Amino acid sequence: MSKERLVAFTDAVLAIVITILVLELDKPTQVTWAGIFALRENYFAYTTSFFWIGLMWLSHHNGWQEVKKINSSIVILSLVMLFFTSFFPYTTSIMASHFNNSVAQALYGINVILVTFSNIAISQALNHANRHLHFGLLFTTPNWVMILNLLLKFIGLIITLTIYPPMMTWVVMFDVAFLSVIMWITRNNDQTI
Amino acid sequence: MSKERLVAFTDAVLAIVITILVLELDKPTQVTWAGIFALRENYFAYTTSFFWIGLMWLSHHNGWQEVKKINSSIVILSLVMLFFTSFFPYTTSIMASHFNNSVAQALYGINVILVTFSNIAISQALNHANRHLHFGLLFTTPNWVMILNLLLKFIGLIITLTIYPPMMTWVVMFDVAFLSVIMWITRNNDQTI
Amino acid sequence: MSKERLVAFTDAVLAIVITILVLELDKPTQVTWAGIFALRENYFAYTTSFFWIGLMWLSHHNGWQEVKKINSSIVILSLVMLFFTSFFPYTTSIMASHFNNSVAQALYGINVILVTFSNIAISQALNHANRHLHFGLLFTTPNWVMILNLLLKFIGLIITLTIYPPMMTWVVMFDVAFLSVIMWITRNNDQTI
Amino acid sequence: MSKERLVAFTDAVLAIVITILVLELDKPTQVTWAGIFALRENYFAYTTSFFWIGLMWLSHHNGWQEVKKINSSIVILSLVMLFFTSFFPYTTSIMASHFNNSVAQALYGINVILVTFSNIAISQALNHANRHLHFGLLFTTPNWVMILNLLLKFIGLIITLTIYPPMMTWVVMFDVAFLSVIMWITRNNDQTI
Numbered sequence: 028m029s030k031e032r033l034v035a036f037t038d039a040v041l042a043i044v045i046t047i048l049v050l051e052l053d054k055p056t057q058v059t060w061a062g063i064f065a066l067r068e069n070y071f072a073y074t075t076s077f078f079w080i081g082l083m084w085l086s087h088h089n090g091w092q093e094v095k096k097i098n099s100s101i102v103i104l105s106l107v108m109l110f111f112t113s114f115f116p117y118t119t120s121i122m123a124s125h126f127n128n129s130v131a132q133a134l135y136g137i138n139v140i141l142v143t144f145s146n147i148a149i150s151q152a153l154n155h156a157n158r159h160l161h162f163g164l165l166f167t168t169p170n171w172v173m174i175l176n177l178l179l180k181f182i183g184l185i186i187t188l189t190i191y192p193p194m195m196t197w198v199v200m201f202d203v204a205f206l207s208v209i210m211w212i213t214r215n216n217d218q219t220i
Numbered sequence: 221m222s223k224e225r226l227v228a229f230t231d232a233v234l235a236i237v238i239t240i241l242v243l244e245l246d247k248p249t250q251v252t253w254a255g256i257f258a259l260r261e262n263y264f265a266y267t268t269s270f271f272w273i274g275l276m277w278l279s280h281h282n283g284w285q286e287v288k289k290i291n292s293s294i295v296i297l298s299l300v301m302l303f304f305t306s307f308f309p310y311t312t313s314i315m316a317s318h319f320n321n322s323v324a325q326a327l328y329g330i331n332v333i334l335v336t337f338s339n340i341a342i343s344q345a346l347n348h349a350n351r352h353l354h355f356g357l358l359f360t361t362p363n364w365v366m367i368l369n370l371l372l373k374f375i376g377l378i379i380t381l382t383i384y385p386p387m388m389t390w391v392v393m394f395d396v397a398f399l400s401v402i403m404w405i406t407r408n409n410d411q412t413i
Numbered sequence: 414m415s416k417e418r419l420v421a422f423t424d425a426v427l428a429i430v431i432t433i434l435v436l437e438l439d440k441p442t443q444v445t446w447a448g449i450f451a452l453r454e455n456y457f458a459y460t461t462s463f464f465w466i467g468l469m470w471l472s473h474h475n476g477w478q479e480v481k482k483i484n485s486s487i488v489i490l491s492l493v494m495l496f497f498t499s500f501f502p503y504t505t506s507i508m509a510s511h512f513n514n515s516v517a518q519a520l521y522g523i524n525v526i527l528v529t530f531s532n533i534a535i536s537q538a539l540n541h542a543n544r545h546l547h548f549g550l551l552f553t554t555p556n557w558v559m560i561l562n563l564l565l566k567f568i569g570l571i572i573t574l575t576i577y578p579p580m581m582t583w584v585v586m587f588d589v590a591f592l593s594v595i596m597w598i599t600r601n602n603d604q605t606i
Numbered sequence: 607m608s609k610e611r612l613v614a615f616t617d618a619v620l621a622i623v624i625t626i627l628v629l630e631l632d633k634p635t636q637v638t639w640a641g642i643f644a645l646r647e648n649y650f651a652y653t654t655s656f657f658w659i660g661l662m663w664l665s666h667h668n669g670w671q672e673v674k675k676i677n678s679s680i681v682i683l684s685l686v687m688l689f690f691t692s693f694f695p696y697t698t699s700i701m702a703s704h705f706n707n708s709v710a711q712a713l714y715g716i717n718v719i720l721v722t723f724s725n726i727a728i729s730q731a732l733n734h735a736n737r738h739l740h741f742g743l744l745f746t747t748p749n750w751v752m753i754l755n756l757l758l759k760f761i762g763l764i765i766t767l768t769i770y771p772p773m774m775t776w777v778v779m780f781d782v783a784f785l786s787v788i789m790w791i792t793r794n795n796d797q798t799i
Binding site: 029032035036039040043044047050051099102103106109110113114116117120121125128130131134 | 613614617618620621622624625626627628629631633634637638639641642653656657660661663664667671786
């Protein structure tokens with residue numbers, strides 16, 4: 028198994044997931060500005076999922092750059108990660124149409140958490156197979172950031188299930204903003220091809 | 221982040237968007253020549269979106285050929301561009317089924333304008349990161365062409381919102397024809413592999 | 414514009430078209446063997462389109478192997494070819510659900526013919542840009558084969574519009590079988606990577 | 607025909623099939639935990655198909671690594687394999703919505719068996735074209751494993767058609783688990799890029 032083919036397959040699946048999200052987006056029942064505005068929760072849900080997967084792809088990218096060796100377990104873990112990711116159009120669509128339903132929001136949150144854990148497992152397996160790598164929980168993201176991140180998602184899930192159903196999407200959207208800032212701070216500016 | 225992986229991801233998303241457009245195309249209610257003819261606005265809308273994205277891909281292609289360095293901000297701007305582009309099947313479909321509705325047409329126009337601005341932002345960021353490049357507003361397209369182009373789109377949007385709703389699609393179709401001519405004139409004919 | 418990026422984009426669009434065909438396939442109303450058998454025309458239509466596009470991809474492949482130079486006009490012709498090809502899920506679906514309707518069959522036939530003409534135009538443009546190539550009408554396919562092939566499609570279209578509506582699909586299916594045999598005879602067996 | 611372009615096309619189609627499976631997944635009629643639980647057979651069917659195709663991709667991958675020469679017959683056999691694979695979203699969807707229907711399950715089983723036989727045919731053709739390869743029935747999988755595997759699928763099909771309709775999915779799920787173990791045992795751990 029070559030790293031290149033696995034990375035290309037991962038990219039292909041992520042590109043497809045990110046693009047077919049829109050096929051599940053509800054159309055306005057009346058094409059007026061009010062009809063568009065009535066779908067604001069759908070657009071919010073779609074935006075959250077698009078950029079969450081987009082940033083995951085970016086993080087995957089940066090993480091895999093230094094990888095030299097892969098093995099079967101890493102491929103199988105990648106399939107598991109893609110499996111959970113492939114549910115995004117499904118869970119986003121249910122959540123978007125039932126924005127104030129705690130089950131819909133929890134389902135979406137569980138999806139996000141399962142993808143995160145799969146990525147952590149991939150990161151660990153890569154660390155193990157490549158002695159020159161020194162990954163933390165998730166690639167090069169500092170561990171305290173990841174622990175805070177996971178904690179936040181679990182608290183979000185609890186709040187979604189108890190007090191305020193839409194909490195989960197807000198947490199994921201916050202995650203997107205947070206990760207953007209972290210990536211911005213830790214970016215390597217002048218990478219040559 | 222390597223330029224190659226970003227370009228491949230961009231190409232994959234654009235290829236998917238351009239191909240799933242047809243999934244949203246209305247089917248004739250009666251399969252007769254009259255039934256097909258009744259959908260002429262749908263086919264016109266579909267054709268416009270297909271070639272507009274196709275030419276954007278071509279322009280992206282020519283622009284990126286000389287790029288040597290990329291950084292995180294360019295990747296994030298590319299995600300933003302792909303995000304807006306991913307709405308094309310959605311906005312094209314709404315516009316095609318409501319060709320004389322000013323909101324549907326304006327939504328489509330705003331989509332086109334947001335993708336254009338994202339591409340301008342990418343072009344600026346590339347210019348900044350690669351000192352050997354001398355991009356204008358949009359890659360190597362002359363600035364006066366782009367300013368005329370943007371002006372035309374805004375005027376189209378205003379006419380769509382006030383006098384004649386279908387104006388927006390006509391402007392985008394004109395843009396497609398216009399860009400084709402510009403590309404033809406400024407083409408480098410004999411590029412080797 | 415590099416040949417590689419154009420070929421990769423073409424392959425991506427063809428791969429997507431060939432795979433989303435199935436999304437438009439009718440489901441049996443009753444899941445019994447009789448219910449499956451009732452959809453035999455749908456399966457026949459789907460099979461025809463899948464292999465016709467598959468063989469087109471194969472022919473494209475063999476044709477482009479020796480190509481060294483491309484230019485803007487070749488890219489624009491490729492976009493036109495992909496545009497017509499992207500209609501396959503649409504026209505196949507209409508034809509499959511209205512197998513004995515002459516308009517549905519003619520629409521499908523016109524789609525096939527337009528893709529064929531686009532490929533002929535690409536072949537001519539490649540011939541012109543690459544002096545070492547000696548393409549006939551369609552890459553390395555002998556001209557008399559292509560002329561027979563086009564003649565057959567036009568006769569099929571006329572029969573579809575006048576006497577026997579399903580003729581068009583039969584002609585395309587015959588084309589698939591015919592091209593397979595031609596490719597088999599003219600194959601270069603032992604190509605190294 | 608280059609091996610690389612064929613492998614890339616195969617990967618693209620498999621990536622798309624694996625990702626559009628979810629588009630056919632039934633949504634809960636009531637978004638409650640009971641509503642989700644009612645769809646457990648759908649999720650089971652989806653999971654089975656996802657990992658069966660995923661492992662097929664992995665096996666394809668390992669098998670093709672040593673391939674040096676391909677010819678037209680291998681490309682045509684690959685198209686046949688992709689053709690049968692492209693039916694997965696269709697047969698999985700019918701089977702998932704009719705989990706206790708023997709026709710739906712048999713259809714799914716026949717789909718799995720046809721893909722397996724196509725892969726065996728590809729493996730034989732590769733063996734014939736590449737003298738340095740010593741493939742068994744399916745790439746490097748031991749023959750007795752494949753014979754057991756095929757036997758199991760045929761027995762599963764018979765049980766599905768006679769006594770217990772859902773048997774087929776269970777057999778395929780068992781196949782997924784079985785193949786995972788075999789791959790784990792025969793994995794080459796430290797492959798360099």
